[in-house]
Amino acid sequence: MFFVIACSSDGPADSNNNSNNNSEVIVPSNLTLDISIVGQNDANPNGDGTGTIICVASASDAVNYEFRFGGGVTQQSTNGQTEYSYSDEGTNSYTVYVYAYSSTGHYTSAFQTFDLFVVGEAPEATWSEEFNYNGAVDSNTWTHEIGNGEWGWGNGEFQYYTSSSNNVRVEDGVLKITAKREDIAGYEYTSARIVSRDKFEFQYGRVDIRAKLPTGNGTWPALWLLGANFNEVGWPACGEIDIMEHWGHDPTVIAGSIHTPISHGDTWTNGHTNVSDYDEEFHIYSIDWDENRIQFFVDDILYYTYSPSPKDLENWPFDQEMFFILNVAMGGHWFDVDPQFNESTMEVDYIRIYQ
DSSP: OEEEEEEEEEOSSOGGGGSOTTSOOOOOEEEEEEEEETTOSSSOTTOSBBOEEEEEEEEETOOEEEEEEETTEEEEESSSEEEEEOOOSEEEEEEEEEEEEOTTSEEEEEEEEEEEEEOOOOOOOSEEEOOOSOBSOOTTTOEEOOBOTTTIIIIIOOEEEOOOTTTEEEETTEEEEEEEEEEETTEEEEEOEEEOTTTSEEOSEEEEEEEEOOOSTTEEEEEEEEETTHHHHOTTTTOEEEEEEEOTTSTTEEEEEEEBTTBOSSOSSEEEEEOTTTTTSOEEEEEEEOSSOEEEEETTEEEEEEOOSSOOTTTOOOSSOEEEEEEEEEOBTTBOOOTTOOEEEEEEEEEEEEO
């Protein structure tokens, strides 16, 4: 909204300009006010979260401009241009006033009202893996799981996991797990699976994983958690939280799933969302896990909440520490691999936990 108000009476400028009753009265005219919100576009109609606006005012016969931003905050400008940043978090409505003064101290004014988004100050992660190194994965955090497991890691998968740099490496600050068509130990594909078991385990918190996914029919990347008591009680009693699963034959669908004694394997406790550029852009795959529920997000957009009631060991084995598993599987007992598949890579920029 944009309004202009003209006034021929003395304004709050220098009163000496009006001490001579015979002096000519000059009132600025044709006042315009344009407010640009930094970062505003179709995806961010209220700005990019910085809370910064750029104000440009113009009027005939104006020699000074006073911008009023609320709360008694003002800024003077002789050229009618200024910049200001709001700090109140969230989306709020603001009104900016501008007063254009003439050489005789008379003024005209205008105002504009708009909605502005200000992002909150980002919390510090309590633990993170930033992959800010090159070469092999950090052995203080990660262990390679080698081979094809028991019946293709329980899913009839086709790949053989290795620790080769052809399949897993850190490069330019990014973890890269590459699935390849490559014969080894009687299997047609190689890939990698790394786990933090016995090295880093945690209970509760917000988990953010920024990743770009592989592509191709038969690829099955996953970012997930398994209960730290896996060796004692087995699966699914240990509980499993799939932060992100993706299948190349259903390419735009991202799944977040829960596996428990009451719902596992082809589990019914899951949610789905669509990400069309999963293999071209990095996205943040997240969970927020506490003693009451587990929420699933992509790019901070909630798409599934798991919160059984009443809770028991059959539906809630999640009051314990869990560890990370990052892997790219190939195929399974219910889907095949594209015969033309050669190789594709999952990239992980970081893992961050907030507790």
